Amino acid sequence: MLYHELRKIGVPGEIVDWLRRRYDGRKTRLLFDDFVSDLFLVLGGEDQGDPFSAIGYILYAAGIFRVVERETDTEGFGFMDDLAVLMWGKNVDELHKKMGELMEKTGGVLEWAEIHNCEFGIDKFKVVDMTRKREKHLDGRRKTRLVKGKGVKIGGEMVKSDAFARFLGALMDSELRWENQHAEMIRKGQGWVVQFRRLMKVTDGMVSSHVCQLYKAKALPRMLYAADVTLAPWTKASGGRKGKTKQAVLRKLTSIQRQAALIVTGALSSTATDILDIHAGLLPMPLEIERQ
Template identity: 35%
Template sequence: MDKDGGALEWSRSHNSEFSYEKLGLLNCACRSQDLGPSLLLRSYTVQPTDSHKFLGVILDSKLSFHHHVAYALAKGSKWVAQLRRVMRPTMGTAFRLAKRLYMGVAVPGYLYAADVFLTPLRYLEGQTRQHGSVGAINKLNRIHRQALIMVSGAMRTTATDILSAHCDILPFPLLIDKLCQRSAVRLCALPQSHPLAKHVARAAN
Protein backbone atom coordinates (compact mmCIF):
# COMPACT_ATOMS: atom_id res chain seq x y z
CA MET A 1 0.00 0.00 0.00
CA ASP A 2 2.84 2.39 0.81
CA LYS A 3 5.32 1.13 -1.79
CA ASP A 4 6.25 3.07 -4.92
CA GLY A 5 3.26 3.17 -7.24
CA GLY A 6 1.01 1.84 -4.49
CA ALA A 7 -2.35 2.95 -3.17
CA LEU A 8 -1.02 5.88 -1.14
CA GLU A 9 0.76 7.34 -4.15
CA TRP A 10 -2.40 6.89 -6.21
CA SER A 11 -4.47 8.70 -3.57
CA ARG A 12 -2.12 11.69 -3.59
CA SER A 13 -2.02 11.93 -7.38
CA HIS A 14 -5.82 11.75 -7.60
CA ASN A 15 -6.42 14.08 -4.64
CA SER A 16 -8.37 11.35 -2.86
CA GLU A 17 -6.88 10.77 0.56
CA PHE A 18 -7.63 7.61 2.50
CA SER A 19 -9.58 7.80 5.74
CA TYR A 20 -7.28 5.76 7.97
CA GLU A 21 -9.76 5.49 10.83
CA LYS A 22 -12.00 3.39 8.56
CA LEU A 23 -9.30 0.81 7.92
CA GLY A 24 -9.56 -2.57 9.60
CA LEU A 25 -6.97 -5.26 10.20
CA LEU A 26 -7.93 -8.93 10.44
CA ASN A 27 -5.33 -11.58 11.14
CA CYS A 28 -7.10 -14.77 10.16
CA ALA A 29 -6.07 -17.82 12.16
CA CYS A 30 -8.16 -20.89 12.88
CA ARG A 31 -6.79 -21.76 16.31
CA SER A 32 -4.89 -18.79 17.66
CA GLN A 33 -6.74 -16.51 20.09
CA ASP A 34 -4.26 -13.71 19.50
CA LEU A 35 -5.43 -10.86 17.27
CA GLY A 36 -1.95 -10.58 15.83
CA PRO A 37 0.37 -7.63 15.27
CA SER A 38 -0.68 -4.14 14.28
CA LEU A 39 0.02 -2.55 10.90
CA LEU A 40 1.99 0.68 10.50
CA LEU A 41 1.08 2.82 7.49
CA ARG A 42 3.30 5.87 7.38
CA SER A 43 2.36 7.71 10.57
CA TYR A 44 -0.87 5.80 11.31
CA THR A 45 -1.10 2.47 13.13
CA VAL A 46 -3.98 0.15 12.28
CA GLN A 47 -4.88 -1.95 15.30
CA PRO A 48 -6.05 -5.56 14.80
CA THR A 49 -9.65 -6.42 15.53
CA ASP A 50 -11.69 -9.61 15.70
CA SER A 51 -14.27 -8.40 13.15
CA HIS A 52 -14.64 -5.76 10.46
CA LYS A 53 -17.43 -4.79 8.09
CA PHE A 54 -16.44 -4.94 4.43
CA LEU A 55 -18.89 -4.35 1.57
CA GLY A 56 -21.84 -4.98 3.85
CA VAL A 57 -20.53 -8.25 5.31
CA ILE A 58 -19.01 -8.49 8.79
CA LEU A 59 -15.88 -10.61 8.54
CA ASP A 60 -14.28 -12.13 11.61
CA SER A 61 -10.78 -13.43 12.17
CA LYS A 62 -11.91 -17.07 12.07
CA LEU A 63 -14.29 -16.58 9.11
CA SER A 64 -17.11 -18.16 11.11
CA PHE A 65 -19.46 -15.23 10.32
CA HIS A 66 -21.01 -15.38 13.79
CA HIS A 67 -20.96 -11.58 13.99
CA HIS A 68 -22.73 -11.21 10.66
CA VAL A 69 -25.38 -13.79 11.55
CA ALA A 70 -26.18 -11.78 14.68
CA TYR A 71 -26.28 -8.63 12.55
CA ALA A 72 -28.62 -10.26 10.01
CA LEU A 73 -30.84 -11.54 12.82
CA ALA A 74 -31.18 -8.05 14.28
CA LYS A 75 -31.81 -6.57 10.84
CA GLY A 76 -34.49 -9.16 10.08
CA SER A 77 -36.17 -8.48 13.42
CA LYS A 78 -36.38 -4.79 12.54
CA TRP A 79 -37.95 -5.57 9.18
CA VAL A 80 -40.54 -7.86 10.77
CA ALA A 81 -41.35 -5.16 13.32
CA GLN A 82 -41.92 -2.68 10.49
CA LEU A 83 -44.17 -5.16 8.70
CA ARG A 84 -46.15 -5.64 11.89
CA ARG A 85 -46.73 -1.88 12.07
CA VAL A 86 -48.17 -1.66 8.54
CA MET A 87 -50.29 -4.80 8.99
CA ARG A 88 -52.53 -3.61 11.78
CA PRO A 89 -55.93 -5.33 11.99
CA THR A 90 -57.66 -2.02 11.25
CA MET A 91 -56.48 0.32 8.50
CA GLY A 92 -53.59 -2.04 7.70
CA THR A 93 -52.22 -3.20 4.37
CA ALA A 94 -53.55 -6.27 2.57
CA PHE A 95 -51.91 -9.65 3.08
CA ARG A 96 -50.86 -9.95 -0.57
CA LEU A 97 -49.08 -6.60 -0.36
CA ALA A 98 -47.39 -7.65 2.86
CA LYS A 99 -46.05 -10.72 1.08
CA ARG A 100 -44.58 -8.51 -1.64
CA LEU A 101 -43.01 -6.25 0.95
CA TYR A 102 -41.45 -9.18 2.76
CA MET A 103 -40.11 -10.97 -0.32
CA GLY A 104 -39.13 -7.82 -2.19
CA VAL A 105 -37.68 -5.69 0.60
CA ALA A 106 -37.12 -7.59 3.85
CA VAL A 107 -35.60 -10.80 2.45
CA PRO A 108 -33.01 -9.03 0.24
CA GLY A 109 -32.25 -6.78 3.20
CA TYR A 110 -31.41 -9.26 5.94
CA LEU A 111 -30.23 -12.04 3.61
CA TYR A 112 -27.86 -9.80 1.68
CA ALA A 113 -24.78 -11.83 0.68
CA ALA A 114 -26.37 -15.02 2.03
CA ASP A 115 -24.18 -17.02 -0.35
CA VAL A 116 -21.15 -15.65 1.51
CA PHE A 117 -22.03 -16.26 5.16
CA LEU A 118 -24.42 -19.23 4.84
CA THR A 119 -23.83 -22.77 3.60
CA PRO A 120 -26.98 -24.59 2.39
CA LEU A 121 -28.13 -27.57 4.42
CA ARG A 122 -27.23 -30.98 3.04
CA TYR A 123 -27.38 -34.63 4.08
CA LEU A 124 -24.16 -36.33 3.07
CA GLU A 125 -24.27 -39.89 1.84
CA GLY A 126 -24.17 -42.40 4.66
CA GLN A 127 -24.74 -39.79 7.37
CA THR A 128 -27.88 -38.80 9.25
CA ARG A 129 -26.66 -35.43 10.52
CA GLN A 130 -27.24 -32.26 8.53
CA HIS A 131 -24.23 -30.36 7.26
CA GLY A 132 -23.98 -26.66 6.52
CA SER A 133 -24.85 -23.54 8.49
CA VAL A 134 -27.39 -25.40 10.62
CA GLY A 135 -27.35 -23.10 13.64
CA ALA A 136 -27.40 -19.86 11.65
CA ILE A 137 -30.23 -21.02 9.37
CA ASN A 138 -32.31 -22.18 12.33
CA LYS A 139 -31.89 -18.78 14.00
CA LEU A 140 -32.83 -16.84 10.86
CA ASN A 141 -35.74 -19.20 10.27
CA ARG A 142 -37.42 -17.65 13.33
CA ILE A 143 -37.62 -14.34 11.48
CA HIS A 144 -39.02 -16.11 8.44
CA ARG A 145 -41.68 -17.84 10.53
CA GLN A 146 -42.80 -14.58 12.15
CA ALA A 147 -43.21 -13.03 8.71
CA LEU A 148 -45.22 -16.03 7.47
CA ILE A 149 -47.60 -15.74 10.42
CA MET A 150 -48.21 -12.07 9.66
CA VAL A 151 -48.62 -12.60 5.92
CA SER A 152 -51.06 -15.49 6.34
CA GLY A 153 -52.87 -14.19 9.42
CA ALA A 154 -52.63 -17.67 10.92
CA MET A 155 -52.39 -18.62 14.57
CA ARG A 156 -48.98 -18.68 16.21
CA THR A 157 -49.20 -22.43 16.81
CA THR A 158 -49.55 -23.23 13.10
CA ALA A 159 -46.82 -25.49 11.73
CA THR A 160 -44.17 -23.73 9.66
CA ASP A 161 -44.56 -25.99 6.61
CA ILE A 162 -48.30 -25.29 6.58
CA LEU A 163 -47.58 -21.55 6.71
CA SER A 164 -45.17 -21.83 3.78
CA ALA A 165 -47.73 -23.73 1.70
CA HIS A 166 -50.55 -21.25 2.36
CA CYS A 167 -48.33 -18.21 1.71
CA ASP A 168 -46.81 -19.79 -1.40
CA ILE A 169 -43.34 -18.99 -0.06
CA LEU A 170 -40.45 -21.43 -0.05
CA PRO A 171 -39.41 -22.95 3.28
CA PHE A 172 -36.43 -21.09 4.64
CA PRO A 173 -33.76 -23.75 3.88
CA LEU A 174 -34.98 -23.92 0.28
CA LEU A 175 -35.00 -20.13 0.09
CA ILE A 176 -31.32 -20.16 1.07
CA ASP A 177 -30.70 -22.81 -1.61
CA LYS A 178 -32.37 -20.57 -4.19
CA LEU A 179 -30.29 -17.53 -3.25
CA CYS A 180 -27.04 -19.50 -3.32
CA GLN A 181 -27.92 -21.16 -6.62
CA ARG A 182 -28.73 -17.78 -8.14
CA SER A 183 -25.33 -16.46 -7.11
CA ALA A 184 -23.59 -19.57 -8.44
CA VAL A 185 -25.32 -19.27 -11.82
CA ARG A 186 -24.40 -15.60 -11.99
CA LEU A 187 -20.75 -16.44 -11.34
CA CYS A 188 -20.75 -19.23 -13.93
CA ALA A 189 -22.20 -16.86 -16.53
CA LEU A 190 -19.41 -14.30 -16.18
CA PRO A 191 -17.55 -13.50 -19.42
CA GLN A 192 -13.96 -14.66 -19.76
CA SER A 193 -12.78 -11.06 -19.57
CA HIS A 194 -14.14 -10.70 -16.04
CA PRO A 195 -11.46 -10.71 -13.29
CA LEU A 196 -13.31 -13.45 -11.38
CA ALA A 197 -13.82 -15.78 -14.34
CA LYS A 198 -10.56 -17.71 -13.96
CA HIS A 199 -11.09 -18.10 -10.20
CA VAL A 200 -14.60 -19.50 -10.77
CA ALA A 201 -13.26 -21.94 -13.37
CA ARG A 202 -10.52 -23.05 -10.97
CA ALA A 203 -13.06 -23.60 -8.17
CA ALA A 204 -15.29 -25.63 -10.50
CA ASN A 205 -12.43 -27.96 -11.34
Protein backbone atom coordinates in the same frame (compact mmCIF):
# COMPACT_ATOMS: atom_id res chain seq x y z
CA MET B 1 -6.71 9.78 -13.83
CA LEU B 2 -3.51 10.05 -15.87
CA TYR B 3 -4.26 9.75 -19.57
CA HIS B 4 -1.04 7.93 -20.48
CA GLU B 5 -2.06 5.17 -18.06
CA LEU B 6 -5.26 4.63 -20.03
CA ARG B 7 -3.19 4.06 -23.14
CA LYS B 8 -1.09 1.47 -21.28
CA ILE B 9 -4.13 -0.62 -20.33
CA GLY B 10 -5.43 -0.67 -23.90
CA VAL B 11 -7.96 2.17 -24.08
CA PRO B 12 -8.00 3.40 -27.72
CA GLY B 13 -6.21 6.69 -28.36
CA GLU B 14 -9.36 8.29 -29.79
CA ILE B 15 -11.19 7.65 -26.51
CA VAL B 16 -8.28 8.97 -24.44
CA ASP B 17 -8.16 12.17 -26.52
CA TRP B 18 -11.92 12.63 -26.16
CA LEU B 19 -11.66 12.22 -22.38
CA ARG B 20 -8.85 14.76 -22.21
CA ARG B 21 -10.87 17.33 -24.15
CA ARG B 22 -13.95 16.64 -22.08
CA TYR B 23 -12.40 16.90 -18.59
CA ASP B 24 -9.79 19.61 -19.17
CA GLY B 25 -10.79 23.13 -18.15
CA ARG B 26 -14.02 22.20 -16.33
CA LYS B 27 -15.38 24.95 -14.11
CA THR B 28 -18.18 25.22 -11.59
CA ARG B 29 -19.47 27.53 -8.87
CA LEU B 30 -21.03 26.98 -5.44
CA LEU B 31 -24.49 28.28 -4.55
CA PHE B 32 -26.10 28.18 -1.13
CA ASP B 33 -28.50 30.59 0.56
CA ASP B 34 -27.69 34.00 -0.98
CA PHE B 35 -24.05 33.19 -1.67
CA VAL B 36 -22.73 32.60 -5.20
CA SER B 37 -19.04 31.80 -5.55
CA ASP B 38 -16.77 32.75 -8.42
CA LEU B 39 -16.06 30.15 -11.06
CA PHE B 40 -13.21 27.79 -10.14
CA LEU B 41 -11.50 24.90 -11.88
CA VAL B 42 -12.59 21.32 -11.15
CA LEU B 43 -9.34 19.36 -10.95
CA GLY B 44 -10.74 15.93 -10.18
CA GLY B 45 -13.85 13.80 -10.07
CA GLU B 46 -16.54 13.05 -12.60
CA ASP B 47 -19.79 14.79 -13.47
CA GLN B 48 -22.71 13.74 -11.29
CA GLY B 49 -25.20 11.59 -13.16
CA ASP B 50 -22.81 10.91 -16.02
CA PRO B 51 -23.43 7.38 -17.43
CA PHE B 52 -19.71 7.09 -18.16
CA SER B 53 -18.79 7.64 -14.49
CA ALA B 54 -19.00 3.95 -13.52
CA ILE B 55 -16.70 2.87 -16.37
CA GLY B 56 -14.38 5.78 -15.70
CA TYR B 57 -14.10 4.92 -12.02
CA ILE B 58 -13.27 1.29 -12.81
CA LEU B 59 -10.46 2.42 -15.11
CA TYR B 60 -9.28 4.87 -12.45
CA ALA B 61 -9.31 2.40 -9.54
CA ALA B 62 -7.58 -0.31 -11.57
CA GLY B 63 -4.29 1.52 -11.06
CA ILE B 64 -4.22 0.85 -7.33
CA PHE B 65 -4.51 -2.88 -7.93
CA ARG B 66 -1.53 -2.81 -10.25
CA VAL B 67 0.43 -1.29 -7.35
CA VAL B 68 -0.82 -3.94 -4.93
CA GLU B 69 -0.30 -6.97 -7.12
CA ARG B 70 3.36 -6.17 -7.78
CA GLU B 71 3.98 -7.57 -4.29
CA THR B 72 4.53 -11.27 -3.75
CA ASP B 73 1.85 -13.27 -1.88
CA THR B 74 -0.52 -10.31 -2.23
CA GLU B 75 -3.80 -9.81 -4.02
CA GLY B 76 -6.26 -6.95 -4.31
CA PHE B 77 -10.05 -7.06 -4.41
CA GLY B 78 -12.62 -4.35 -4.86
CA PHE B 79 -15.99 -3.18 -6.05
CA MET B 80 -16.28 0.55 -6.75
CA ASP B 81 -14.86 2.30 -3.65
CA ASP B 82 -14.86 -0.82 -1.43
CA LEU B 83 -11.25 -2.04 -1.64
CA ALA B 84 -9.35 -4.78 0.18
CA VAL B 85 -5.83 -6.19 0.14
CA LEU B 86 -5.12 -9.80 1.06
CA MET B 87 -1.64 -10.86 2.16
CA TRP B 88 -0.62 -14.31 3.29
CA GLY B 89 2.38 -15.62 5.15
CA LYS B 90 3.54 -17.44 8.29
CA ASN B 91 4.01 -14.55 10.75
CA VAL B 92 1.31 -11.98 11.52
CA ASP B 93 3.66 -9.20 12.64
CA GLU B 94 5.77 -9.59 9.50
CA LEU B 95 2.62 -9.30 7.39
CA HIS B 96 1.63 -6.13 9.24
CA LYS B 97 5.06 -4.66 8.56
CA LYS B 98 4.84 -5.66 4.90
CA MET B 99 1.39 -4.08 4.63
CA GLY B 100 2.67 -0.81 6.09
CA GLU B 101 5.58 -0.79 3.64
CA LEU B 102 3.22 -1.38 0.74
CA MET B 103 1.26 1.70 1.76
CA GLU B 104 4.18 4.06 2.47
CA LYS B 105 7.08 3.06 0.20
CA THR B 106 8.09 4.85 -2.98
CA GLY B 107 5.69 3.71 -5.66
CA GLY B 108 3.30 2.45 -2.99
CA VAL B 109 -0.40 3.03 -2.40
CA LEU B 110 -0.13 6.43 -0.69
CA GLU B 111 2.13 7.78 -3.44
CA TRP B 112 -0.31 6.51 -6.05
CA ALA B 113 -3.13 8.28 -4.19
CA GLU B 114 -1.24 11.59 -4.10
CA ILE B 115 -0.42 11.48 -7.81
CA HIS B 116 -3.99 10.56 -8.73
CA ASN B 117 -5.72 13.15 -6.53
CA CYS B 118 -7.14 10.46 -4.22
CA GLU B 119 -7.61 10.75 -0.46
CA PHE B 120 -7.85 7.80 1.94
CA GLY B 121 -9.55 8.02 5.34
CA ILE B 122 -6.98 6.02 7.28
CA ASP B 123 -9.21 6.19 10.37
CA LYS B 124 -11.70 4.02 8.42
CA PHE B 125 -9.14 1.34 7.53
CA LYS B 126 -9.68 -2.13 8.99
CA VAL B 127 -7.09 -4.87 9.56
CA VAL B 128 -8.20 -8.44 10.24
CA ASP B 129 -5.76 -11.26 11.03
CA MET B 130 -7.48 -14.22 9.40
CA THR B 131 -6.04 -17.14 11.31
CA ARG B 132 -7.25 -19.86 13.65
CA LYS B 133 -3.85 -20.27 15.24
CA ARG B 134 -3.88 -19.69 19.00
CA GLU B 135 -1.29 -18.55 21.53
CA LYS B 136 -1.06 -18.24 25.31
CA HIS B 137 -3.15 -15.40 26.70
CA LEU B 138 -1.22 -12.56 28.33
CA ASP B 139 -3.61 -12.00 31.27
CA GLY B 140 -3.12 -15.55 32.54
CA ARG B 141 -6.83 -16.00 33.26
CA ARG B 142 -7.66 -17.59 29.95
CA LYS B 143 -5.61 -20.37 28.45
CA THR B 144 -5.28 -19.24 24.85
CA ARG B 145 -6.32 -16.53 22.42
CA LEU B 146 -6.25 -16.09 18.68
CA VAL B 147 -2.89 -14.88 17.36
CA LYS B 148 -3.13 -11.11 16.96
CA GLY B 149 -0.55 -8.77 15.44
CA LYS B 150 0.54 -5.37 16.73
CA GLY B 151 -1.14 -3.47 13.91
CA VAL B 152 -0.24 -1.70 10.66
CA LYS B 153 1.43 1.73 10.84
CA ILE B 154 0.28 4.02 8.02
CA GLY B 155 1.18 7.67 7.76
CA GLY B 156 1.96 7.98 11.46
CA GLU B 157 -1.31 6.28 12.48
CA MET B 158 -1.55 2.75 13.90
CA VAL B 159 -4.38 0.64 12.48
CA LYS B 160 -4.93 -2.09 15.04
CA SER B 161 -6.27 -5.53 14.23
CA ASP B 162 -10.04 -6.01 14.59
CA ALA B 163 -12.06 -9.16 15.15
CA PHE B 164 -14.06 -8.56 11.95
CA ALA B 165 -14.52 -6.11 9.08
CA ARG B 166 -17.25 -5.38 6.56
CA PHE B 167 -16.39 -6.04 2.92
CA LEU B 168 -18.96 -5.80 0.14
CA GLY B 169 -21.69 -5.70 2.78
CA ALA B 170 -20.66 -8.92 4.56
CA LEU B 171 -19.03 -9.08 8.00
CA MET B 172 -15.88 -11.19 7.69
CA ASP B 173 -14.44 -12.36 11.01
CA SER B 174 -10.87 -13.43 11.68
CA GLU B 175 -11.70 -17.15 11.71
CA LEU B 176 -14.06 -16.96 8.70
CA ARG B 177 -16.86 -18.54 10.75
CA TRP B 178 -19.34 -15.78 9.78
CA GLU B 179 -20.77 -15.49 13.29
CA ASN B 180 -21.09 -11.69 13.07
CA GLN B 181 -22.78 -11.92 9.67
CA HIS B 182 -25.20 -14.55 10.98
CA ALA B 183 -26.08 -12.32 13.93
CA GLU B 184 -26.75 -9.41 11.57
CA MET B 185 -28.97 -11.57 9.36
CA ILE B 186 -31.09 -12.52 12.38
CA ARG B 187 -31.18 -8.92 13.65
CA LYS B 188 -32.38 -7.65 10.26
CA GLY B 189 -35.07 -10.33 10.05
CA GLN B 190 -36.38 -9.57 13.53
CA GLY B 191 -36.45 -5.86 12.70
CA TRP B 192 -38.56 -6.49 9.61
CA VAL B 193 -41.03 -8.61 11.60
CA VAL B 194 -41.52 -5.75 14.08
CA GLN B 195 -42.22 -3.37 11.19
CA PHE B 196 -44.70 -5.80 9.62
CA ARG B 197 -46.68 -5.95 12.87
CA ARG B 198 -46.95 -2.16 12.79
CA LEU B 199 -48.05 -2.20 9.15
CA MET B 200 -50.77 -4.79 9.73
CA LYS B 201 -53.08 -2.58 11.77
CA VAL B 202 -56.73 -3.59 11.65
CA THR B 203 -58.09 -0.13 10.83
CA ASP B 204 -55.57 1.67 8.63
CA GLY B 205 -52.89 -0.94 7.95
CA MET B 206 -51.71 -2.55 4.70
CA VAL B 207 -53.52 -5.51 3.23
CA SER B 208 -51.84 -8.87 3.82
CA SER B 209 -50.98 -9.43 0.14
CA HIS B 210 -48.96 -6.19 0.07
CA VAL B 211 -47.13 -7.09 3.28
CA CYS B 212 -46.32 -10.52 1.82
CA GLN B 213 -44.99 -8.87 -1.34
CA LEU B 214 -42.89 -6.50 0.78
CA TYR B 215 -41.46 -9.45 2.71
CA LYS B 216 -40.49 -11.26 -0.49
CA ALA B 217 -39.12 -8.21 -2.30
CA LYS B 218 -37.28 -6.44 0.53
CA ALA B 219 -37.05 -8.37 3.79
CA LEU B 220 -35.86 -11.70 2.41
CA PRO B 221 -33.09 -10.37 0.13
CA ARG B 222 -31.74 -8.10 2.87
CA MET B 223 -32.00 -10.69 5.60
CA LEU B 224 -30.36 -13.39 3.47
CA TYR B 225 -27.68 -11.18 1.93
CA ALA B 226 -24.52 -13.30 1.38
CA ALA B 227 -26.34 -16.40 2.67
CA ASP B 228 -25.22 -18.28 -0.44
CA VAL B 229 -21.67 -17.93 0.94
CA THR B 230 -22.11 -17.87 4.72
CA LEU B 231 -24.70 -20.65 4.97
CA ALA B 232 -23.97 -22.81 1.93
CA PRO B 233 -24.05 -25.70 1.59
CA TRP B 234 -26.21 -25.94 4.73
CA THR B 235 -27.43 -29.47 3.88
CA LYS B 236 -23.86 -30.82 4.14
CA ALA B 237 -23.12 -29.15 7.48
CA SER B 238 -23.31 -32.27 9.60
CA GLY B 239 -21.31 -32.39 12.81
CA GLY B 240 -18.60 -30.06 14.07
CA ARG B 241 -18.84 -26.48 15.23
CA LYS B 242 -19.53 -25.08 11.76
CA GLY B 243 -22.38 -27.54 11.12
CA LYS B 244 -24.04 -26.84 14.47
CA THR B 245 -23.76 -23.08 13.93
CA LYS B 246 -25.38 -23.26 10.51
CA GLN B 247 -28.21 -25.40 11.78
CA ALA B 248 -28.82 -22.99 14.68
CA VAL B 249 -28.90 -20.01 12.30
CA LEU B 250 -31.26 -21.88 9.98
CA ARG B 251 -33.65 -22.56 12.86
CA LYS B 252 -33.70 -18.88 13.84
CA LEU B 253 -34.26 -17.73 10.26
CA THR B 254 -37.06 -20.28 9.90
CA SER B 255 -38.62 -18.91 13.09
CA ILE B 256 -38.47 -15.36 11.70
CA GLN B 257 -40.16 -16.43 8.47
CA ARG B 258 -42.79 -18.27 10.51
CA GLN B 259 -43.57 -15.05 12.39
CA ALA B 260 -43.88 -13.17 9.09
CA ALA B 261 -46.18 -15.86 7.70
CA LEU B 262 -48.38 -15.68 10.82
CA ILE B 263 -48.69 -11.92 10.34
CA VAL B 264 -49.56 -12.27 6.66
CA THR B 265 -52.06 -15.14 6.99
CA GLY B 266 -53.54 -14.33 10.41
CA ALA B 267 -53.41 -18.04 11.23
CA LEU B 268 -53.32 -19.56 14.70
CA SER B 269 -49.91 -19.75 16.36
CA SER B 270 -50.30 -23.54 16.54
CA THR B 271 -50.40 -23.87 12.75
CA ALA B 272 -47.61 -26.01 11.30
CA THR B 273 -44.76 -24.10 9.67
CA ASP B 274 -45.01 -25.84 6.29
CA ILE B 275 -48.75 -25.05 6.11
CA LEU B 276 -48.03 -21.41 6.91
CA ASP B 277 -45.44 -21.21 4.12
CA ILE B 278 -47.90 -22.69 1.62
CA HIS B 279 -50.70 -20.26 2.48
CA ALA B 280 -48.31 -17.28 2.48
CA GLY B 281 -46.82 -18.34 -0.85
CA LEU B 282 -43.34 -18.75 0.61
CA LEU B 283 -40.68 -21.38 0.07
CA PRO B 284 -39.22 -23.21 3.09
CA MET B 285 -36.23 -21.31 4.46
CA PRO B 286 -33.59 -23.81 3.17
CA LEU B 287 -34.95 -23.33 -0.36
CA GLU B 288 -35.09 -19.54 0.08
CA ILE B 289 -31.41 -19.61 1.05
CA GLU B 290 -30.51 -21.65 -2.03
CA ARG B 291 -32.52 -19.29 -4.25
CA GLN B 292 -30.67 -16.16 -3.10
